[in-house]
Amino acid sequence: DRPGSFVSDQVTDWPGLVVTGQAPGQVRPEKSGLLASLVYTCLKSKDDDRTLLVKLMLNNEYSVYNNDTKEYEPLRGYQSNDFMIASATNIILCYKTNDDLDLCPTFQSSTLDMHDWKEKNNLYSFILADAFNTYKSQRDKPFKVGPYELNPTDIFNLTEPKPKYELNDQLLNAHLYKTATLTTGIVHFDSLSFLKYCLRGFRTTAEIIDTQWFYNDIVLVPIHNSRHWILFVIDIKKKKTIVFLDSLPSNSSPYEKYKNYIAQLLRAQHFYSKTSCINFTNRKVVSELHDWQQDETTSCSIYCAFFARSYVTATKYPNISKTNIKINRVQFALHLLEPTLL
Incomplete structure (x- = not known):
């Protein structure tokens, strides 16, 4: 929870809400509302810990971004029940109404x-096969990689004679979780969290700011779109670049939709971390990755996994193709089974 101030005649009409904060400045109840010297606050439901960040704008009024309407709306006029529902579902942030925010920013194209x-x-x-067979004989029960529980059968299916097995969320997220530990400053925002954000926003502020993106270097965001995997790699500090990998693009690629979600997440993270609006004008996007285009239809997740590992370690891996895809699948499996074999 972040400290701040809230000034509104409506505060006393919102039962079940409390203002949170440990402020260098006093927050005190008054008949007309709450007064303080800070800029923003968290409103939290006493009942179920829902939280909404609001920011003071001119004339002691507020605006909110509504994920359903895709517009900023005045906070004035929200009734108690509406506000409680909105804070858990469709409203994610409140900004000054005089903040000229580009909801769908255009990024300059760049190259990697x-x-x-x-x-x-x-x-x-043969080295990979021997190592895989060794670990295969030692795994007969589900095991955990970080927070992800893996079924050995899913891993073993990766290496079937004709590689057709498609990775589930647990496998790819577990692999990216390990990738994020290879060096410092890497954040893994997994596919389940991203889906939750797309569907209904976050239930509490902690779910979006538990890892401070802008105090790290790189953020990995895998996206499971139907049966297809795509990956965003957000280079926060060094290159200020968003790299988008779609190894099997199509005319129906959801790139624009997901890019706007990524922009919203960056905006929210920057607001919480830096208490200011993010400037997208100096950020670029890389979407042309010719060496990472697949020539078969079932291994998009393998491409995402190895590209993420390649990027965070600044390593050029051999190109993946249908002639060596099984070797790469075996190596992917070994990354999960044996942490030292990279």
């Missing part, structure tokens, strides 16, 4: 600079 990345060769297939 890999000139200083180190080269890495795949291990020989």
Whole structure:
């Protein structure tokens, strides 16, 4: 919860809400509402811990971004029940109405600079196969990788003679979880969290700011779109770039929709971390990744996994193709089974 101030004649008409904060400035109840010297506050439901950040605008009024209407609306006029529902579902942030925010920002196109990345060769297939068979014989029960429980059968299916097995959320998220531990400053915002955000926003502020994006370097955001996987890699500090990998693009690619969701998440993270609006004008997007286009239809998740690992470690992996996809699937499985075999 972040400290702040809230000034409104309607506060006393909102039962069940409390103002939270440990402020260098006093927050005190008055007949007309709550007065303080800070800029923003969290309103929290006493009943179920729902939280909404609101920010003071001119004339002691507020505006809110509504995810359903895709517009900013005056907070004035919200009734208690409406506000409680909105704080848990369709309203994510409140801004000053005089903030000229671009809800669907346009990013400049850029290319991925890999000139200083180190080269890495795949291990020989027989070495990978021997290691895989060793660990396969030792795994007969579900096990955990971080918060993700994995079924050994799902991992073993990755290496079937004709690789057709499609990764589920647990497998790819577990792999990216391990990738995020390879170096410091990496945040993994998993596919389940992203889906939750797309469907209904977050239930509490903690769900969106439990990892401060703008105090890290890179954010990995995998997206499970129907039976297809795509990946956003957000380079926060070094390159200020959003890299979008779709290894099997189509005319119906949801890139624009998801890009706008990513922009909303960046805006929210920046607001919580920096208490100001983010400037998108100096951020670029990379979406042309010709070396990462698949020539078969079932391994988009493998491409996402290895691209993420390639990016965060600044390593050039051999191109993936249908001629070596099984080797890459075995190596993916070993990343989950054996932490030291990279």
